[in-house]
Amino acid sequence: MFCERPGAIGDGSNGDVACDHYNRYSEDVSLMKELGIPNYRLSLSWPRIIPDGIGKVSQEGLAFYDRLLDELIANGVRPHVTLYHWDLPYELYLKGGWLNRESADWFAEYTQVVVDKFSDRVASWMTLNEPQCFIGLGLHLGEHAPGAKLNFKEVLLAGHHAMLAHGRAVQVIRARSASPTRVGWAPVGAPILPETDSPADIDAAREATFTSKPKTVWNNAWWNDPVFFGEYPRADLETFGSDAPNPRAGDMETICQPLDFFGANIYTGDTVRADPITGDPIYVPHPQGTARTIYHWAVSPEALYWGPKFYYERYGKPIVVTENGMGLSDWVALDGKVHDPQRIDFLSRYLGQLERAMDDGVEVEGYFQWSLMDNFEWQEGYRFRFGLVHVDYQTQNRTPKDSAYWYRDVIASNGRLDANGT
Numbered sequence: 001m002f003c004e005r006p007g008a009i010g011d012g013s014n015g016d017v018a019c020d021h022y023n024r025y026s027e028d029v030s031l032m033k034e035l036g037i038p039n040y041r042l043s044l045s046w047p048r049i050i051p052d053g054i055g056k057v058s059q060e061g062l063a064f065y066d067r068l069l070d071e072l073i074a075n076g077v078r079p080h081v082t083l084y085h086w087d088l089p090y091e092l093y094l095k096g097g098w099l100n101r102e103s104a105d106w107f108a109e110y111t112q113v114v115v116d117k118f119s120d121r122v123a124s125w126m127t128l129n130e131p132q133c134f135i136g137l138g139l140h141l142g143e144h145a146p147g148a149k150l151n152f153k154e155v156l157l158a159g160h161h162a163m164l165a166h167g168r169a170v171q172v173i174r175a176r177s178a179s180p181t182r183v184g185w186a187p188v189g190a191p192i193l194p195e196t197d198s199p200a201d202i203d204a205a206r207e208a209t210f211t212s213k214p215k216t217v218w219n220n221a222w223w224n225d226p227v228f229f230g231e232y233p234r235a236d237l238e239t240f241g242s243d244a245p246n247p248r249a250g251d252m253e254t255i256c257q258p259l260d261f262f263g264a265n266i267y268t269g270d271t272v273r274a275d276p277i278t279g280d281p282i283y284v285p286h287p288q289g290t291a292r293t294i295y296h297w298a299v300s301p302e303a304l305y306w307g308p309k310f311y312y313e314r315y316g317k318p319i320v321v322t323e324n325g326m327g328l329s330d331w332v333a334l335d336g337k338v339h340d341p342q343r344i345d346f347l348s349r350y351l352g353q354l355e356r357a358m359d360d361g362v363e364v365e366g367y368f369q370w371s372l373m374d375n376f377e378w379q380e381g382y383r384f385r386f387g388l389v390h391v392d393y394q395t396q397n398r399t400p401k402d403s404a405y406w407y408r409d410v411i412a413s414n415g416r417l418d419a420n421g422t
Helices: 021-034 059-074 090-094 103-118 131-140 152-176 199-209 221-229 234-243 251-255 303-315 341-359 402-412
Strands: 039-043 078-084 124-129 182-186 192-194 262-265 270-274 281-284 319-323 364-367 389-391 398-400
Touching (some): 021 059, 059 078, 059 103, 078 103, 131 152, 152 234, 152 251, 192 199, 192 303, 199 270, 221 234, 221 303, 262 303, 341 364, 341 402
Parallel strands (some): 124 182, 182 262, 319 364
Antiparallel strands (some): 389 398
16 A cells, blocks of 8 residues: 555555565575575565455465475574564554554454464564554654554554554464464664763663653663563653553553563664763764765664663563664676675674673574565665665576675674674
């Protein structure tokens, strides 16, 4: 629906074919095997499995994922499944989508279908991917589907329903999984970085990481405290005032289900210093000419140190970096290869900081690179490329980039980097 809206997608494209993984999954899994990938994070499409969101199940949709999961396991790749990566069934949008409290029931019904069918082959589950995005960008700023610009009160209400859906899904997974599994979720990890390693700046960064600003969902505690502690943070309730939702009896208990890991998608981070008098965080602009990806995100390797560190301190769960990577504008060179030295340098810097966090006692359970292949990038269409594998969208030819072969060696060494980050 959003792709059909004039001007909604940056290059006027749509995701109808994209990298055609539906038909080429066997080729893609063979690439994973060639690159030595032992763990693969994939997302299921709710409308592919239940076209109307509730009710009749598509056996054709289930059969695709059956084939994909079997292919992964046959090639030595463990599947890690995300239940919701923003594609809400259209018929449920017409019923109010996440604004409708029944959305938690709809999501639980979908989860039961999925768990009953696939849980014998799934290594771990993630419920929701980046609720800050599909609620904030989708319902508040209007930049992602469905492109709404709601009042903040309704935005937070939709977010509350999404967290209820998360809790209901965890209950279903725990009750019906056919094999032992691990369960988490994958919110945006938006760490705030200290300008220096002084205790004052670190304290200011920690405070800013878990404190909300008015009229924005871009924060950490608002989403994660209910999930891990069963309550909204008091400071944020004061900040949001009358816009904050009024949970019904039992809501917070439903949202707060036992999880096995803290997942976070971490790409960049802002910086603060401590006010010399009050100690309060003061945001520090990125220096002029700072390194940026083509998405204009600042290259901030320390985000993969301070993010896991702060999240582990607060929530006490093993950290899984569920997404990390960079968008580039790379292409097949005259020699038939794709040379992307910036991505190799980027990943070297970030992985080095993640190793630093582990050395400092942070329990890191996993790291997923975003992404395996170039893809349809939401409102940007095909303008930016995040993949380790280049996709020619006209021919569907796959070309592993230099970074893919570099990353194969990183996997083989279990992330061991030398002093030069190679």
